[in-house]
Amino acid sequence: MTDHDSGGEPYVTHDGPEQLATPPNQTDSRGEGSSGLAAPGGPGGVEERAPIAEEVDVRAERRAERLVALWFMISVFGTLGFIVTNFVGDKHKQYYTPAMGMSLALALGGVGFGVILWAKRLMPHIQAVQEREVFQSSDAEIAATEETVAAGVLDAGLAKRPLVRRTLLGAGLALGGVFVVPLLNLYNSKPGKTLDHTQWVKGARLVTDEGTFVKLGDLEIGGIATVFPAVPIPTATGTHYDPQLTINEKAQSATVLIRLPAGANKPRKGRENWVVDGHVAYSKICTHAGCPVSLYEQQTHHLLCPCHQSVFNVLDGCRAIFGPASRSLPQLPIAVDPDGYLYASQGDYDEPVGPAFWERS
Amino acid sequence: MTASVNAAKASTRRRRRSSFLVVALALVTTGALWALLAPSGSAQDSTDSSEAVRAGRALYLQGCSSCHGMNAEGGNQAPSLIGVGSAAVQFQVGTGRMPLAAPAAEAKRKDPVYNQTQIDQLGAYIQAQGGGPVAAKVTKTQLDDADLAFGGELFRANCAQCHQAAGQGAPLTYGKYAPSLTQSSANDVLNAMRTGPESMPVFGSRQISNTQSVAIAAYVRDITHAKSPGGNRLGSYGPVPEGLVAILVGLGGLLVAALWIGARQKV
Structure with a gap:
C-alpha cells in the first residue's frame, strides 16, 4: 500500500492542497480569467471553449428563450389535458388511460425539457477549477501502519509455524471453494422440459379437488370450478381414472372450468370444438407471475388475478385485457364422453402454462 | 245438454245411441273422479x-x-x-x-x-314465474352439526379468492367488489351460492351439494362471529395491518415515552 495511485507522478509530501498546474484562486472564476490557466493539453489544464451562439448572438438568445417558453407552455397544456381527461374520461373509457399517460408525460416532460434547454442555452457558461486536498495519508501514518502490520505478522508467528500456516491456508481454500457450488447449481438446475408440459393427457377426466369427476350439467350457467386431470389407466376391468397428483403436479395442472351462457363464447379460429355446451377450460395459472386466476365475474365474464389485477376476457379466449399479464391464458380442449363425463379431448395445453421463462419456446 | 242430444239421436239409430251413452258415461265418471281425487291432497x-x-x-x-x-x-x-x-x-x-x-x-x-x-x-x-332455486331455510342445529373443517376447505377453494380468506370482502374490477360476509346470515350465504347475485358465479347443487353448502355457511358463521382471543381483529386482514399497528402504536409509544423521559431529565 505504499505505492501511489497516480502512477509515475511523484506524490506530494506536505499536508496542504495538492499543487496542480492551476494557479490558486481560480475557483468559480468566470471564463475571462482563463488567461491564467496552463497551456491546453497540459497536466490539469483546461481547454478553453468557444462561446456558444446564444452568448454572442442576441437573436439566437431570443430564439432559445422562445424555445424554453414553448416547452413550458406545452407543460401547461399537458396539465390542463390531464385535468380535463380526469373529468371526461368516464365517457371515453378506451382513451382514458393513454390520454392520462400522455398528458402527464407532456406536463412533466415539458418542464423537464424546458429546464434542460434553459440551462444549456441561456444560463452563463463558466469554466471553473475546484481545488482538492490530497487524498493520501501522510508518510508518518503510512510508516506507522506498516510497522503495526509487520509486528502483528511477527507476533502471530506465521513464518515459524508452518503447520498452522498451511492448515489455515487449506481451510481458506476449502471455504472459498464453497462459492463454486452455487455456480454449479446454476448449470444443474435448468428446468429442461418440465415447464413445457402439465399432467393433462388425452382422455384425462376433469376431477375436482374433492375427487368428483365433473359431468356435463354439474355446473350451472355462470358457474366456475377448479379441476385437475384424472389420468386414464387401462386395467383388465376397464379404464380406471386416477386423480392422485403430487402437490407440484396439481399446482401445474390447475384448470378453471367455466360454464358460459349459450352462444356467449367467441372461440378463436381452430378452437371451435374445444368447448362443450358453453363449458370452457383455461389454465388457472396467471401468465404474469403464476398466481391462481379465479376471480370470475359472471356478468362481465372477466377473470381477475388477485395478485396484480390482471384481467382476462373469458369470452375472447381469455385474452389479457388489463394489468401486467400480456399473454392469454392457455386453453384446454375438452369434450364429453358417452357417460356424460368431461375429459381433455386433445391432451395437454398447446403451450406452456404460467409465466414466461428463459427457455420458453 | 247430454240428455237433449241423446233424445235427438234416440229417434234415429239404436246402435249410435248406445255408443253415445258409453262416451257420456265415461266422461261423467272421469270428471267426477277427478273432482273427488285430484285436488284433495293440496287443497289447503x-x-x-x-x-x-x-x-x-x-x-x-x-x-x-x-x-x-x-x-x-x-x-x-x-x-x-x-x-x-x-x-x-x-x-x-x-x-x-x-x-x-x-x-x-x-x-x-x-x-x-x-x-x-x-x-x-x-x-x-x-x-x-318459471321456478328456480328455492330460498334456503337452514336451522341452527344443521349449522351446529356441519363439518366446519370441510366447510373451511370448500370456502378456501371456492370463495376465498374473492371474499378474502376471513370473509372480509375484496375489490373486483371497475368499482365492483365481493362484499364482506360479516353481516351475512347462513341463509344469505346459501341463497347467494345458488343464485349467483351480480358478479358472483353460480354454485349449483350438483357442484356443491346441500350438505357441503351448509358446511360452508357454518364455516362463514364461524369465521365472522368467532371470538378473537388475540384482541382487536383489525379487520382480519392478516399480518400486514397487524405489523403496521405494532410499529405505529408500539414503537411510536416507546418513542413518545423516551422523549418524555428525556424532557424531564434535569441537566
Missing part, C-alpha cells in the same frame, strides 16, 4: 300459496315492475326475473340490495325495505 296449500302469489304480485307491481317489467320479463335497466327463484328474492330484497337506491357498479347491502312476510310473498310470486 294451493289456496295459501296462490294467496301469497297474488299478494306478491301486488307488491311486485308496486315496487319492482318499473325496472323488471310488468311480468318480470326484465327491461333495459334490470334483468329478467323469470327462473331466478325465491332464493334470489330472499337474497336481494332480504339484504336490502333491492330495491336499488341508485344505479352503481354494485348494489350495497342496507336495511331491508320489506318485512319478511312481504319478502316471502314476493318470493312466492317470482317462484311462480
Whole structure:
C-alpha cells in the first residue's frame, strides 16, 4: 500500500492542497480569467471553449428563450389535458388511460425539457477549477501502519509455524471453494422440459379437488370450478381414472372450468370444438407471475388475478385485457364422453402454462 | 245438454245411441273422479300459496315492475326475473340490495325495505314465474352439526379468492367488489351460492351439494362471529395491518415515552 495511485507522478509530501498546474484562486472564476490557466493539453489544464451562439448572438438568445417558453407552455397544456381527461374520461373509457399517460408525460416532460434547454442555452457558461486536498495519508501514518502490520505478522508467528500456516491456508481454500457450488447449481438446475408440459393427457377426466369427476350439467350457467386431470389407466376391468397428483403436479395442472351462457363464447379460429355446451377450460395459472386466476365475474365474464389485477376476457379466449399479464391464458380442449363425463379431448395445453421463462419456446 | 242430444239421436239409430251413452258415461265418471281425487291432497296449500302469489304480485307491481317489467320479463335497466327463484328474492330484497337506491357498479347491502312476510310473498310470486332455486331455510342445529373443517376447505377453494380468506370482502374490477360476509346470515350465504347475485358465479347443487353448502355457511358463521382471543381483529386482514399497528402504536409509544423521559431529565 505504499505505492501511489497516480502512477509515475511523484506524490506530494506536505499536508496542504495538492499543487496542480492551476494557479490558486481560480475557483468559480468566470471564463475571462482563463488567461491564467496552463497551456491546453497540459497536466490539469483546461481547454478553453468557444462561446456558444446564444452568448454572442442576441437573436439566437431570443430564439432559445422562445424555445424554453414553448416547452413550458406545452407543460401547461399537458396539465390542463390531464385535468380535463380526469373529468371526461368516464365517457371515453378506451382513451382514458393513454390520454392520462400522455398528458402527464407532456406536463412533466415539458418542464423537464424546458429546464434542460434553459440551462444549456441561456444560463452563463463558466469554466471553473475546484481545488482538492490530497487524498493520501501522510508518510508518518503510512510508516506507522506498516510497522503495526509487520509486528502483528511477527507476533502471530506465521513464518515459524508452518503447520498452522498451511492448515489455515487449506481451510481458506476449502471455504472459498464453497462459492463454486452455487455456480454449479446454476448449470444443474435448468428446468429442461418440465415447464413445457402439465399432467393433462388425452382422455384425462376433469376431477375436482374433492375427487368428483365433473359431468356435463354439474355446473350451472355462470358457474366456475377448479379441476385437475384424472389420468386414464387401462386395467383388465376397464379404464380406471386416477386423480392422485403430487402437490407440484396439481399446482401445474390447475384448470378453471367455466360454464358460459349459450352462444356467449367467441372461440378463436381452430378452437371451435374445444368447448362443450358453453363449458370452457383455461389454465388457472396467471401468465404474469403464476398466481391462481379465479376471480370470475359472471356478468362481465372477466377473470381477475388477485395478485396484480390482471384481467382476462373469458369470452375472447381469455385474452389479457388489463394489468401486467400480456399473454392469454392457455386453453384446454375438452369434450364429453358417452357417460356424460368431461375429459381433455386433445391432451395437454398447446403451450406452456404460467409465466414466461428463459427457455420458453 | 247430454240428455237433449241423446233424445235427438234416440229417434234415429239404436246402435249410435248406445255408443253415445258409453262416451257420456265415461266422461261423467272421469270428471267426477277427478273432482273427488285430484285436488284433495293440496287443497289447503294451493289456496295459501296462490294467496301469497297474488299478494306478491301486488307488491311486485308496486315496487319492482318499473325496472323488471310488468311480468318480470326484465327491461333495459334490470334483468329478467323469470327462473331466478325465491332464493334470489330472499337474497336481494332480504339484504336490502333491492330495491336499488341508485344505479352503481354494485348494489350495497342496507336495511331491508320489506318485512319478511312481504319478502316471502314476493318470493312466492317470482317462484311462480318459471321456478328456480328455492330460498334456503337452514336451522341452527344443521349449522351446529356441519363439518366446519370441510366447510373451511370448500370456502378456501371456492370463495376465498374473492371474499378474502376471513370473509372480509375484496375489490373486483371497475368499482365492483365481493362484499364482506360479516353481516351475512347462513341463509344469505346459501341463497347467494345458488343464485349467483351480480358478479358472483353460480354454485349449483350438483357442484356443491346441500350438505357441503351448509358446511360452508357454518364455516362463514364461524369465521365472522368467532371470538378473537388475540384482541382487536383489525379487520382480519392478516399480518400486514397487524405489523403496521405494532410499529405505529408500539414503537411510536416507546418513542413518545423516551422523549418524555428525556424532557424531564434535569441537566
